[in-house]
Amino acid sequence: MVKQAIILAAGEGRRLRPFTVNRPKAMISIAHKPILQYVIEALAQNGVLDIVLVVGYRKEQVFDHIGSGEQLGVNITYVTQAEQLGTAHALLQAREVAADEFLVMSGDKLIEADTVARFIETAPPAVLVKKVPDPVRYGVVSIDERGMVKSIVEKPKVAETNIANTGIYAFSREVFDFAAEVLDIPDALNNMISSGRNILAVETTGVRLDVVYPWDILSLNEAVIRRVPLGLGGVIESGVSLRGRVTVGQDTVIRANSTIVGPVVIGSGCDIGPNACILPATSIGDNVTVSAFTALQNSVIGNDVNIGPGCIIQDSVIGRGCVIKGHFTACTGQAEVKVNGEYHQVNLGAMLGEGCNLGNSVVAQPGAILGNNCQVQALKLVAGRLPDKSLVV
Amino acid sequence: MCGIVGYIGRRQAQPVLFNCLSKLEYRGYDSCGIALLGDSIQVCKDEVRVKALEKALPPIAGLAGIGHTRWATHGEPSRANAHPHCDCTGRIAVVHNGVISNFQRLKDKLISTGHVFASETDTEVLPHLIESYYQGDLEEAVERSLADIEGSYAIIAVVAGEAKLVVARKDSPLIIGIGDRENFVASDVPAILDYTSRVVYLEDGDIALVTADGVRVRENGARIDRAEHLIQWSVADAQKSGYEHFMLKEIHEQPRVIRDTLREYISADGLAAEVIPSGEGGLENMLIAACGTSYHAALIGKYIIEQLVRVPVKVELASEFNYCGQVPPGSNALVITQSGETADALKTMKKLKEAGCQVLAITNVVGSTASRIADHVIYTRAGPEISVAATKSFISQLVALYWMALPHARVDLRTLDELIMELRQLPARVQEVLDxxxxxxxxxxxxxxxxxxxxxxxxxxxxxxxxxxxxxxxxxxxxxxxxxxxxxxxxxxxxxxxxxxxxxxxxxxxxxxxxxxxxxxxxxxxxxxxxxxxxxxxxxxxxxxxxxxxxxxxxxxxxxxxxxxxxxxxxxxxxxxxxxxxxxxxxxxxxxxx
Structure with missing residues (x-):
């Protein structure tokens, strides 16, 4: 059985900006934990305790949060990929510390413990695949009658099969010789096949969720939040109504007459209410203040955020350290959002980058995306995409 | 300034001692050594860092031993001056942290009775004294020796043939780690966290007998039970977690440290106002004393209080205040010390208490000497700080000072609300600097x-x-x-x-x-x-x-x-x-x- 996993967590995730300006994609927080932590926990549950983390872009964020791995019950070795050239190149950085056999996966895609459980029994080399409705977005895998991979074609115009590569592999050290020749792992796999290696395709039906665009944070949050372990820390004042799955961290105060309808996760050291309304599928970070008469719904709030009184925030992501004065409105609605030149039709509230400062009674149009450290004066309407450090006067 | 460790139990002591010592190098590292206890005592020491000595030594068997990493005070760093020190027979070995102020007189007396000294250190009088009193009971010999000694000490003594460690402290830190059929002794908690999180803090004047099966503490000859603490720090806190240096790791921990420190204060609602009553004798004319980086925190504290509360505050270097500093009797005083063990700061605290002051301490170490001397303690939640250059402890001291001053601030309530809101935002702002x-x-x-x-x-x-x-x-x-x-x-x-x-x-x-x-x-x-x-x-x-x-x-x-x-x-x-x-x-x- 495989005992080691090499997790690739060096990537930036440009389409997720502004949330990846200061952190790698793997450190995007979902239901109060970074994606990478879910990946490590799924491995730890299956006894894979020797973890090699390939870090690069904004690696300090990984160090600060994951540390030595002791808190998660695993032993972590860090290796650095100085330039993010590709997945095979990232894997190659771990050559010195790799065991004889190991798993390889991405640190920015959620994975279930069951999926890992079945795969670790497989003898390398092997690749985990999954049937999907829209294979052209992925690497499309062709499989022969013995269940061996014939080829992987990245994002083809026409897909030969509906089987997609999940990016989870089991390898022996032999892979490094092939990885040294190319930049991405699928290319290394194709080369292994053409030099006569048999690579087993193992099919999974497990959920595998990815964040590609900022609004994916919301759907991922909704999918994961139901599984957060229950716990009520801190002080719940009188008249507070708690329904459904609600988790409240240590030293948090929920003030009188607030209503919280789960699934909701609230971090530690927060000050919520009085008369606040936290509605389903909302995650709140640590040290967050939510003032009186504010309603939050299906949103993700980062650490150290201060939300003033009388705000309505729906289907929104609020980055770490934002200060929002009273009566901010970010209501959900149909929006056309442009990311990297592509247009997407989504139902969305607003996306606020880190450290934004909003005056009283600001209104965000559906789909507004504010970069980091934007300043918006009172009574302004914000719409579309604002670059980092924009000033709205 | 040194770090000392001791081990007795079921494992081979040598690797345990080196591992513990490596965690104490922040206390000193100009030379180091270990002694392994068996039917005889084997001492290995040199003027090198812990890692270097560990590499140079072959495995030596022994289920108990003591170790030391040194920061020279008496006698230059050298192999002879490194600890452990032995008596004339080589059957008694001692490690020591502190200063024996009357060592010259004791040394002259011992030499006149035929003892031969191998080093220039003050410590070496201890094994010779113990030798002179030893009649088959190490604990008794140690106790009689310490009665002759003036100064500060944390010591561990062993004698060949007796499977026990005898430890004692006065004015130098020492803790005992409780394990399963094994026990640990160290100057500081991080040394033993790889093995246990159950810790007993010794008090001044305690002598403890540590064997594999138990710990017996005595105070003035009478048996006493010292409470066992469960340490919440994890080993991860004492490791570099991917960073090249502890200093950078600790700089990066600062947003979290501010959050943790504030969380503690905010959840203990009204703590600051209780500690320092407002009105007469509040923050007015308060003396703040500290050394080094903590002194800079004290100076900023003066500006914080004078700006927010608009009352005069006096700041003193603890090391200078001890000479002829004066305070108005009955006033409040604040001493800031990260470790809670800084000798000059402790002396200032004692002097202030004698002058009739209410002494408040800001410290990072629960159970430290400063926390026991002070009338009130405000703890910072910086966690163990390994880098010699203080970073996160300094920032957490500032947070403590803000928290102390804010309830007294002479500003309208709206402004106060905004200040508290901004204080809570600091972790995010500090993270922006780091980004x-x-x-x-x-x-x-x-x-x-x-x-x-x-x-x-x-x-x-x-x-x-x-x-x-x-x-x-x-x-x-x-x-x-x-x-x-x-x-x-x-x-x-x-x-x-x-x-x-x-x-x-x-x-x-x-x-x-x-x-x-x-x-x-x-x-x-x-x-x-x-x-x-x-x-x-x-x-x-x-x-x-x-x-x-x-x-x-x-x-x-x-x-x-x-x-x-x-x-x-x-x-x-x-x-x-x-x-x-x-x-x-x-x-x-x-x-x-x-």
Whole structure:
């Protein structure tokens, strides 16, 4: 059985900006934990305790949060990929510390413990695949009658099969010789096949969720939040109504007459209410203040955020350290959002980058995306995409 | 200043001792040694770091032993002066942290009765004294020896043939770690966290007998039960978690440290107001005493209190106050010490208590000596700080000072609300400084080639200039001086020029304009100038050659933000120069001797 996993967590995730300006994609927080932590926990549950983390872009964020791995019950070795050239190149950085056999996966895609459980029994080399409705977005895998991979074609115009590569592999050290020749792992796999290696395709039906665009944070949050372990820390004042799955961290105060309808996760050291309304599928970070008469719904709030009184925030992501004065409105609605030149039709509230400062009674149009450290004066309407450090006067 | 460890139990002691010692190198590292206990005693020591000695030694069997890592006080670093020290027969070995002030008299007496000394240390009198009293019971011999001794000590003694450690402390820190059929002794908690989190803190005057199966503590000859504490720190806190140096790891921990410290205070609602009653005898005329980096926190504390509460505050260096410092009787006093073991600060506390003061302590170590002497303790939640250069403990001390001053602030309630809101936002603002690390690194690269640097600031940012200079000199060995900007022209101007860059902290408060004048004067002397300026005030920074941009905060909190920027500047300058950042030469973490 495989005992080691090499997790690739060096990537930036440009389409997720502004949330990846200061952190790698793997450190995007979902239901109060970074994606990478879910990946490590799924491995730890299956006894894979020797973890090699390939870090690069904004690696300090990984160090600060994951540390030595002791808190998660695993032993972590860090290796650095100085330039993010590709997945095979990232894997190659771990050559010195790799065991004889190991798993390889991405640190920015959620994975279930069951999926890992079945795969670790497989003898390398092997690749985990999954049937999907829209294979052209992925690497499309062709499989022969013995269940061996014939080829992987990245994002083809026409897909030969509906089987997609999940990016989870089991390898022996032999892979490094092939990885040294190319930049991405699928290319290394194709080369292994053409030099006569048999690579087993193992099919999974497990959920595998990815964040590609900022609004994916919301759907991922909704999918994961139901599984957060229950716990009520801190002080719940009188008249507070708690329904459904609600988790409240240590030293948090929920003030009188607030209503919280789960699934909701609230971090530690927060000050919520009085008369606040936290509605389903909302995650709140640590040290967050939510003032009186504010309603939050299906949103993700980062650490150290201060939300003033009388705000309505729906289907929104609020980055770490934002200060929002009273009566901010970010209501959900149909929006056309442009990311990297592509247009997407989504139902969305607003996306606020880190450290934004909003005056009283600001209104965000559906789909507004504010970069980091934007300043918006009172009574302004914000719409579309604002670059980092924009000033709205 | 030294670190000592002891082990007795079911494992081979040698690797355990070395592992524990490696965690104590912040207390000293000019030489080290171990002694393994069996039917005889085997001592191995040298003037090298712990890792080097560990590598050089073959495995030596033994289920018990003691170890020491040294920071020289009596006698230069050398193999002879390294601990453990033995008696004439080589059957008794002792490790010691502290200073024996009457050692010369004891040594002369012992020599006259035929004892032969091998080192120049004060410690060596201990094994010889124990030898002279030893009649088959080590504990009794240690007790009788300590009665002869004046000064401070934490010691572990062993004798060949007796499977036990005898430990004792007075005015030097010592803890016992409780394991399963094994026990540990160490100067500080991180040393033993790999093995156990159950800890007993010894009190002054305690003598303990430690065997594999148990610990028996006696105070003045009477058996006493000392409470066992469960340490919440994890080993992870004592490791580098991917970072190259503890200093950078600890700088990066600061947002979390501020959050944890505030969380503790906010959840204990009203703590500060209870500790210091408002009105008469409150913060007015309070004396704040501290040493080193904590002294800079104390100076900033003066500005915080004087600005927010508008009452006078006095700040003293603890090491100087002990000579002839005076306080009005009955007033409040505050002593700041990260370790809670700084000898000068402890002496000040005792002196203040004798003068009838209510003594408050801000410390990072629960159960430390300072926390036991003080009438009230405000704990910071920085966790163990390994890097010799203090970073996160300093920031957490500032948070404690803000929290202490805010309930007394003479501002309207709306402003107070806003100040508290901004205080809670500080973790995010500090993170923004850290996210800007790459830019600060570029400034550090340029700074690293100079040999003299001046730091200037005004108001609350004057102590920040002192702290910035201290950080730079201690880790990068660049000669650095901090000045109040107005004082530069009273002398130091003579040293300015193209080879003496100036780092100017340009706050956007009432000191801003005067700072601009200072900067123009410096520019006229051709000194390269790095300005630390707030976002939105970039225009002011343009007068300088280059500017470090920091996030905008309420001016009361600007020392926090500016200090973090200067910490990074010092770290990267030291890295550029290839300095041993976590263990700078001649320095030790907490100074438990005067």
């Amino acid at each position: 800007n690390e790459a830019a600060i690194r570029e400034h550090a690269r340029r700074l690293a080639r100079f040999n003299d640097v001046f730091f200037i600031g005004r108001g609350a940012n004057y102590p920040v200039a002192l702290e910035g200079a201290l950080k730079l000199k201690e880790v990068s060995y660049i000669h650095a001086e901090g000045y109040a900007a107005g004082e530069l022209k009273h002398g130091p101007f003579a040293l300015l020029g193209a080879e003496a860059p100036v780092v100017a902290i340009l706050a956007s408060d009432h000191t801003g304009e005067a700072m601009l004048t200072s900067i123009k004067e410096i520019r006229a002397r051709k000194s390269p100038l790095i300005a630390v300026v707030e976002e939105g005030n970039e225009a002011a920074g343009e007068i300088a050659d280059s500017a470090i941009i920091v996030p905008r905060v309420n001016q009361v909190f600007s020392p926090v933000i500016n200090t973090v920027a200067l910490q990074l500047l010092a770290y990267y300058a030291a890295r550029e120069r290839g300095c041993p950042i976590d263990f700078p030469r001649n320095l030790a973490k907490s100074v438990t001797v005067e």
